[in-house]
Amino acid sequence: MQLLAWYDQNKRPLPWRLDQASLRDPYRTWISEVMLQQTLIPVVIPAYQRFLDKFPDVFTLSQATEDDLRPVVKGLGYYRRFGMLHKSAKIIAAASAPGKPLWPENQEGWKALPGIGEYTSAAISSIAFGIPVPVIDGNVERVLCRLADIRKAPNLPELKPQYRRMLTKMLGNPVATARPGDFNQAMMELGQRVCTPKNPDCDACPVSSECTSRKAKSQHLAPAPKIRPAYEEVRLQMIIGLRPGLDGTREVALFRRGSKSRFLKGSRGFWFSEAWDLPIGTQNVGAFRHSITKHKITADVQILEMKATTKKSCRISKWTKESPDWVPAGAVEDELISNLDVKAWRLVTRRFQL
Ligand code: SF4
Structure with missing residues (x-):
C-alpha cells in the first residue's frame, strides 16, 4: 500500500x-x-x-x-x-x-x-x-472528500x-x-502535510492515482467550506477578592467551580458570574477577550479589597455564598490552570503591586 x-x-x-x-x-x-x-x-x-x-x-x-x-x-x-x-x-x-x-x-x-x-x-x-x-478527524475528512470528489461541507x-x-x-x-x-495515523498526517486545505501537493501524494478530485482538477472545490458553529457572545464579571495576609502581603480568593458552572467545571479560579450585580466596594480593573469553544467572552475584571476577615464576615463569601481558599498573591499564578483566570490575574498584577 x-x-x-x-x-x-x-x-x-x-x-x-x-x-x-x-x-x-x-x-x-x-x-x-x-x-x-x-x-x-x-x-x-x-x-x-x-x-x-x-x-x-x-x-x-x-x-x-x-x-x-x-x-x-x-x-x-x-x-x-x-x-x-x-x-x-x-x-x-x-x-x-x-x-x-x-x-x-x-x-x-x-x-x-x-x-x-x-x-x-x-x-x-x-x-x-x-x-x-x-479514525476520522478533520484532516481525514478532507482527504476522503478529495478522493471521492465530495464538494460538500466536510463536517456534515x-x-x-x-x-x-x-x-x-x-x-x-x-x-x-x-x-x-x-x-489511521498515515491518513491524518497526509491531510496535515500533503493534502492541505489550500494548495495540496498532489505530486507528492501517495494516493494521487486514486484521487477523483485530482483527475477532475477540482481540489479547490472538494470539500466545500466547513459549516462553522454560530459563536455566542458572553459577558462575564470576574471578581478577585483580596485580603491582607499574615506577613503583610495579600491573599487572594480562589473558588472551586462546580458541575453547574457554565465554563471550566471542576477548575479552581476566580469567581465569575453573568449577573451584573456586584458586591459593594468592587473596583473595575479592565476587561479582556477570551474564547472557550463557541463562546466569545468579554470578561470585566473587578477587585474586591477586604480587611483581615474571619470567614463569617468575609464579604466575598457572603456574596457568593461559597467559601474560597485563600492563597498568597505570590503563589496564585501557580494555582491557576485556565487561561481565563491567568488573563484576569495578569490584568490585575499589571496594575497593582500585590
Ligand atoms: S492527489 Fe492531491 S487532492 Fe488528491 S488526496 Fe492527494 S493531495 Fe489530496
Missing part, C-alpha cells in the same frame, strides 16, 4: 512514535491522544514528556492529587479532559491487579471511560491494540457513514489490516 510506504518514510518523529514500544503502549497512546484533543502538536510535545516523567504509568496517575496534576498539564487548555483522564486512571487501576493494568479490550470498552469519545477510542484501539477501526453529519464505508474498505487491504494504527 503506497500510503503506508509513504508514512514509513515521512512520518514525523513525534515522541509518542519514537520507538515501537511506545507506539503500542496503551498508556502512552492514551495520554498522547488525550493531550492532542484540541491542542497543537508543538504545545503537546513538552507537556507529554513532563507528564510521563511525573506519572510514568496508570497507577501513579491514579494516585495523583489535583495539586500534582495541575502544573503538569498547565498551558494545554480544555482542562476538563484531564479531570476525566484522572478519573479513568482510577477506574482502570481499581480494576487491575497491582502493577498489571487491565486495559479495556475494545473500542466500546474505551468509550465507556469518562471523556473518551468516538475519535479517541478509535485512535487508541487501532494504535495500541491493532484493532482495525477507522450525513457524510459520516460514507467516510466510514470508504475507510473500512481501505482498511480491508491486507497491508492496512495488519497495521491499522499506522494506517
Whole structure:
C-alpha cells in the first residue's frame, strides 16, 4: 500500500512514535491522544514528556492529587479532559491487579471511560491494540472528500457513514489490516502535510492515482467550506477578592467551580458570574477577550479589597455564598490552570503591586 510506504518514510518523529514500544503502549497512546484533543502538536510535545516523567504509568496517575496534576498539564487548555483522564486512571487501576493494568479490550470498552469519545477510542484501539477501526478527524475528512470528489461541507453529519464505508474498505487491504494504527495515523498526517486545505501537493501524494478530485482538477472545490458553529457572545464579571495576609502581603480568593458552572467545571479560579450585580466596594480593573469553544467572552475584571476577615464576615463569601481558599498573591499564578483566570490575574498584577 503506497500510503503506508509513504508514512514509513515521512512520518514525523513525534515522541509518542519514537520507538515501537511506545507506539503500542496503551498508556502512552492514551495520554498522547488525550493531550492532542484540541491542542497543537508543538504545545503537546513538552507537556507529554513532563507528564510521563511525573506519572510514568496508570497507577501513579491514579494516585495523583489535583495539586500534582495541575502544573503538569498547565498551558494545554480544555482542562476538563484531564479531570476525566484522572478519573479513568482510577477506574482502570481499581480494576487491575497491582502493577498489571487491565486495559479495556475494545473500542466500546474505551468509550465507556469518562471523556473518551468516538475519535479517541478509535485512535487508541487501532494504535495500541491493532484493532482495525477507522479514525476520522478533520484532516481525514478532507482527504476522503478529495478522493471521492465530495464538494460538500466536510463536517456534515450525513457524510459520516460514507467516510466510514470508504475507510473500512481501505482498511480491508491486507497491508492496512495488519497495521491499522499506522494506517489511521498515515491518513491524518497526509491531510496535515500533503493534502492541505489550500494548495495540496498532489505530486507528492501517495494516493494521487486514486484521487477523483485530482483527475477532475477540482481540489479547490472538494470539500466545500466547513459549516462553522454560530459563536455566542458572553459577558462575564470576574471578581478577585483580596485580603491582607499574615506577613503583610495579600491573599487572594480562589473558588472551586462546580458541575453547574457554565465554563471550566471542576477548575479552581476566580469567581465569575453573568449577573451584573456586584458586591459593594468592587473596583473595575479592565476587561479582556477570551474564547472557550463557541463562546466569545468579554470578561470585566473587578477587585474586591477586604480587611483581615474571619470567614463569617468575609464579604466575598457572603456574596457568593461559597467559601474560597485563600492563597498568597505570590503563589496564585501557580494555582491557576485556565487561561481565563491567568488573563484576569495578569490584568490585575499589571496594575497593582500585590
Ligand atoms: S492527489 Fe492531491 S487532492 Fe488528491 S488526496 Fe492527494 S493531495 Fe489530496
